[in-house]
Amino acid sequence: MAGLTAARRRLRPTAWSEAWVAGAFVTPAALVILLIVAYPLVRALWLSVHDVVLTRPGEAPFVALANYARELASPDFWAAVQRSLVFTVVSTAIELVLGIALAVLMDQPLRLRWLLRSLVILPWALPTIVNALMWRWIDNAEYGALNALLTQTGLIGSYQQWLSNPSTAMWMVIVADAWKMTPLVAILVLAALQGINREQIEAARVDGAGVVSTFRYVVLPLLTPTLLIVLVLRTMEAFKVFDIIWIMTNGGPANETQSIAIYAYQTAYRAYDFGRGSALGYLIALAIMLLAAVYLRVLGRVGRS
Amino acid sequence: MSSTSVGRLGKGRLGALATAATILVAACGGGATPSAGPVTLNALFMKQAAYSEENVTEMAKAFETTNPNVKVNLEFVAYDALHDKIVTDQAGGAGTYDAVLLDAIWPAEFAKAKLVRDITDKIPAEYKNDVFASALAGGEYQGKFYAVPWINDTKFLFYNKKMLADAGFSAPPTTWDELLVQAKAIKDKGLVEFPIVWSWNQAEAAICDWTQLAAVMGGPDFVDASGKAQFTGGGALAALEWMKKTLGDGLTNPASTGFLEEDVRNTFSAGSAAFALNWTYMYNLANDPEQSKVAGQVGVAASPGMGSVATSGVNGGMGIAVTANSKHPDEALAFALWMASKPMQDKFAQLSLPMWKSSFQDENITNTAPELFRAANTQFTNLVMRPVVPYYTPLSGALQVALQEALTGKKAPAQALADVAAKLPDLQK
Numbered sequence: 001m002a003g004l005t006a007a008r009r010r011l012r013p014t015a016w017s018e019a020w021v022a023g024a025f026v027t028p029a030a031l032v033i034l035l036i037v038a039y040p041l042v043r044a045l046w047l048s049v050h051d052v053v054l055t056r057p058g059e060a061p062f063v064a065l066a067n068y069a070r071e072l073a074s075p076d077f078w079a080a081v082q083r084s085l086v087f088t089v090v091s092t093a094i095e096l097v098l099g100i101a102l103a104v105l106m107d108q109p110l111r112l113r114w115l116l117r118s119l120v121i122l123p124w125a126l127p128t129i130v131n132a133l134m135w136r137w138i139d140n141a142e143y144g145a146l147n148a149l150l151t152q153t154g155l156i157g158s159y160q161q162w163l164s165n166p167s168t169a170m171w172m173v174i175v176a177d178a179w180k181m182t183p184l185v186a187i188l189v190l191a192a193l194q195g196i197n198r199e200q201i202e203a204a205r206v207d208g209a210g211v212v213s214t215f216r217y218v219v220l221p222l223l224t225p226t227l228l229i230v231l232v233l234r235t236m237e238a239f240k241v242f243d244i245i246w247i248m249t250n251g252g253p254a255n256e257t258q259s260i261a262i263y264a265y266q267t268a269y270r271a272y273d274f275g276r277g278s279a280l281g282y283l284i285a286l287a288i289m290l291l292a293a294v295y296l297r298v299l300g301r302v303g304r305s
Numbered sequence: 306m307s308s309t310s311v312g313r314l315g316k317g318r319l320g321a322l323a324t325a326a327t328i329l330v331a332a333c334g335g336g337a338t339p340s341a342g343p344v345t346l347n348a349l350f351m352k353q354a355a356y357s358e359e360n361v362t363e364m365a366k367a368f369e370t371t372n373p374n375v376k377v378n379l380e381f382v383a384y385d386a387l388h389d390k391i392v393t394d395q396a397g398g399a400g401t402y403d404a405v406l407l408d409a410i411w412p413a414e415f416a417k418a419k420l421v422r423d424i425t426d427k428i429p430a431e432y433k434n435d436v437f438a439s440a441l442a443g444g445e446y447q448g449k450f451y452a453v454p455w456i457n458d459t460k461f462l463f464y465n466k467k468m469l470a471d472a473g474f475s476a477p478p479t480t481w482d483e484l485l486v487q488a489k490a491i492k493d494k495g496l497v498e499f500p501i502v503w504s505w506n507q508a509e510a511a512i513c514d515w516t517q518l519a520a521v522m523g524g525p526d527f528v529d530a531s532g533k534a535q536f537t538g539g540g541a542l543a544a545l546e547w548m549k550k551t552l553g554d555g556l557t558n559p560a561s562t563g564f565l566e567e568d569v570r571n572t573f574s575a576g577s578a579a580f581a582l583n584w585t586y587m588y589n590l591a592n593d594p595e596q597s598k599v600a601g602q603v604g605v606a607a608s609p610g611m612g613s614v615a616t617s618g619v620n621g622g623m624g625i626a627v628t629a630n631s632k633h634p635d636e637a638l639a640f641a642l643w644m645a646s647k648p649m650q651d652k653f654a655q656l657s658l659p660m661w662k663s664s665f666q667d668e669n670i671t672n673t674a675p676e677l678f679r680a681a682n683t684q685f686t687n688l689v690m691r692p693v694v695p696y697y698t699p700l701s702g703a704l705q706v707a708l709q710e711a712l713t714g715k716k717a718p719a720q721a722l723a724d725v726a727a728k729l730p731d732l733q734k
Contacts, residue, residue, distance in 0.1 A: 054396045055418035055695075141560040142572065164506075164563030166713050252507035253562060254709035269389060271699040271732075272396075 047278035054272035067279035077280075079255075080263035081287075087174060087259060088238040094178040095234060096227070099185025104215075106186065107193045124183035132247035135176035139163050139248075163249050166256040173245050173257055177238070185230050192226035193219070225299070232295040236288050260284055344636050345376045348404040349390060351623070352381045355586040355657040356456065361644075364653075368643045375636050384408075388698070391628075395420040400630030403637040409443035409622045409690065410509075410697050412451045417695035421626040425450045427638055432645070439688035440660040443622035446693060452624030453641040457660035459618030459688055460517055460582040461680050462609060463591065467602040468496050468579040477606040481521070481547075484580060484609050488556045491579045499558035501551060502578040504569045506562065507709045512701055513619045514582060515708060516691050518544035520617035521610050525689045528700075532733055534726035536704070537719070545711055545718040552712060562712050574599060582608065584621060585658055588677050605676050607683040618684040619691065622660070658685075699732045 048067055050060045071077045106117055123131070138145045141161040150156045162172045196219060204214045242261040245251065251258040251266065258266070264284060268277025350361055358381050365377040380402075382390055391405050396418065407415065415421045428450055433441065437457055444452030462484075464477045472491045478484035488500035504510035519525045523540030535541065551557040558578065560568075566583055570590060573581045574597035581587075594600040607616045625641035627634050643649065650659035655673045658681050664670050671678040692700065707721040716724070 054392055055414060055420075057396045057398075057418065141563060142568075142577075161560050161563055164560065164713070166715055250507065252709060253713055254507065254715050255706050266702070270702045272392060 044278040044281055047274050048282050049279075050275055052273070052275040054274060063275070067275045068283065071276060071279055071283060076263065077260075080258050080260045083170070083256075083258060084239055084241070084260040086170065087177075087241060088235050091174045091177045091181070091238055092231065092234045094174070095182045095185045096230065098178070098182045099230070100189050100223075100227075102182065102186035103189035103193055106190050120183045120186055122183075123180050124187075126180065128180070128243050129247060131176060131180045132244045135172070135179075136163065136248045139172050164253045166253050169249050169253055169256050173248055176248060177241070177244055180244075181234065181237075185234070188226055188230050189223060192223050196222050228295065228299050232292070232299070235291060235295075239288060239291070240284065260287075343374050343376060344633050345378060346403045346633060346637055346640055347378045347380070347401055348625075348637075348640065349387070349394075349402045350379060350381050350406050351384050351387050353384070353586065355589070356653065357656075360653055360656060364644055364649055365640075367649070368640055371643075372636075372639065375640070377640060391415070391420065392418075395628055395630055398630075400628065400632075402628055403631040403633055404625050404641055405628055406455070407444070407452045407624050407626045409620050409624070410701070412444055412446045412624075412626075413693045414695045414697055415626070416446045416449070416451050420629055421451045422629055422631070422634060423449050423451060424453070424627060424638060428453065429642065432642070435647070435662050436660050437662060437685045437688075439618075439620055439685055440622050442688070442690060443620055444624040444626070452626040453638070453645050454622060454624045454660055455641070455645045456623045456657055457685060458584050458621040458623070458658070459681075459684050460513060460584060460608060460621065461588075461618075461677070461684065462606045463573060463581045463583055463587060464604045464606065465573070465576070465579045465599055465602050466604045467599070468500075469604075471496055477604055478609050479606075479615075481518075481609045481611050485551070485554075485556060488580060489554075492556065497577060497579055499555065499577070500579040501556050502558045502564065502569050502572045502581050503548075503561040504564050504566050504583070505548070505708065505712055506565050506568075507705045508565060509701060509705070510565050511705055511708045512691060513621060515541070515544055515548070515704075516689060517582065517608060517617050517619040518547060520619075520689045521608075521612070521614040522547060525617075525691075527704075528692045528694060528729075532694075532729070534729050537722045537726045542719060542722060545708065545722065549712055549718055562709065573603075585677070585681075588674065589656070605680050607680045616684055616687050618688045620688040622688075660685075694733075696733050700729075703728055703732060 049062060049064055051063045051066070052060045102120060106113065106120065110116065126134070137143075139162040141147065141159060141164065144159075144162070146162065147156075147159040151159065160168070162168050200218055200222075201214055204218045209217070240261050241259050242265070245257050245259055245262055249257045251262045260280075261284065264277055264280035267280060268274055348365070350358075352358065358379075361381075362379060365379055369375060369377060387406065388408070388411065391402070391407075391411075393399075394401050405421070407421070412421070416423070425448075432453070436454055440454035440457040441450070443457075444450050444454050462477065468491055469475075469477065469487065472487065472494050474487050474490070478487050484501075491497060491500045503514055505514065516525050516527075519527075519540035521540075522543040525540055527534070527536040527541055529535050548557070552559060552561075558564075558572065560572075564572070566587075569578075569581050569583050570587045572578050573583075573587070574591050576598045588603070588605055591597045591603045592600050597603075608618055610616045625644060627637045627641065631637050645660070647659070647661045647664065650657075650661060651664055651667070651670055654664065654670045658677070659665075659670070665678060665682050691697065694700065703725045704722075707716075707725045710716040711718040711721040715721075
């Protein structure tokens, strides 16, 4: 017995060599992260506190927080923030409501439930660019399917310019985004629904609660942790929205759909002011971190209760 | 080289090699091409319809044949990417490209930022004498030349001959008032719902249309010499208010505020418009039966005038510039001059109008598209530039938003332009 333990001791690596092996495995990944994440972050921070305009090469004076101050004082910046907030709140609300409804539907013992679940995944599986292009064609003023459908069913009188009319452009972008992301919400909520103990629902029914009351007072509270996670994911994603708006309307018409990310990109590349662009990037990141902090607080409280 | 191999060569052979090398260098030196070895040029061009990638490649190959020690690598990008690619390449320090294609609105910005070279003294006399002054202006800034003019282009008036004939008009309009009368008649006869289509999207295309209109409605000077805004009044404001009125009167297709040049071409080619302003390239495509329903009915004329101004045209030309960081500036310039030379331009005259005045007198060339050449001959002598200022890109961006706000009814035209004027000092930084 003692001989076996001694042999095992010789074969078992010491703590030191274990650390070296672990380090060797981690190093490549750490280097990649350093290069791809850390360096750009630091460089962007450096750019944001200097006055860097690409068409004035060679000059990069240190300006401390002047870029940040300039942006925070700019009405264009706050207008873009407001648009991003509108997009975030409305699209997330639509996705939550429709997602929960879809999830409840998919939870029912239907004959073709498998078909429904497969079809629901499809919008989410589309690449964002493809989704944006598809909706751009659907909303097209001259040949769009939306115009054709609405005029042929008599809902509108003539073809509308959905994407070039300032009052409808933002709505069309929200619809396109909600159509794509609702399946994600639905799937997450479905998973949560299936984890709910059926006995609780039956108990409520036995006590005389109707379908709506059961849902409101029994199911919804049990779904809250999942809903909060979905809320966090969707708001953080929606606040940073860029590609779907860029493809569909390019930030127009008359900057009506210019989200904060598009505003940052256009500042950096229209005037080649990389200092201001980087400052904007950091401001957006700070806003999202703030949102995340708030959510974690609320989630923590919900988790404890 | 190790000492062993030198020893093996022997002093005699080494001496012969050295002599041969010296003769080679001496033979190549003292001329326009100082380098003894092959030179590779990297040129950046734009993806477009006229002078397609095949055409440009053909021209470059012809250059390589006559200059055997030079090889040209061509790269094509979309127009939107062209500006950014040049700036990031030169200002970022990479210096990949030797020759780049410039839009007429960029020489001021690039010259100030020292991204392209001053080639005023190197342009041969025949270019300065025989090329349309408007084409030369496209590469000029403060009296110096920064680009060899290559494409001269402006927006012509395209009209549907059949629709005009059906409405009782035998000739295209020569003034904008006449055009509105013809458009209204066409609309009243039910031939087409919205007779005029434009490219008024939030893009440079809208500024082009606006400049062309402003030039006949009071003057296209948007910014004066001291940098003060002139676009809040005069021709600029009049043109914007005119544009808005045509929308309100139902003569301009309301979808125009979301259209670019390709959308204008598609709408016109589908027979959904009687009048359109567009670049030269549309002429061939609108007359191509495979791409257009109105092939054979397409007429082209010089852009209408107003009052005492007979016609106008926005300078949409492009030139080839030699980059500041280029290691082979002489070869790059030779390449640019070759591409712009009269033989090359005449060879491809059917695709893009030549910029040589003598080509317009040559019947062999003008007979390929007599209507187009006639319109161009008139308009090319009346081209106007958009503001030749180094801060043109941000200025244009702000003006594009203002045009959209006015045309979509978000703000009154005067208010929209005044708001940009208030921002002007900020944009000029």
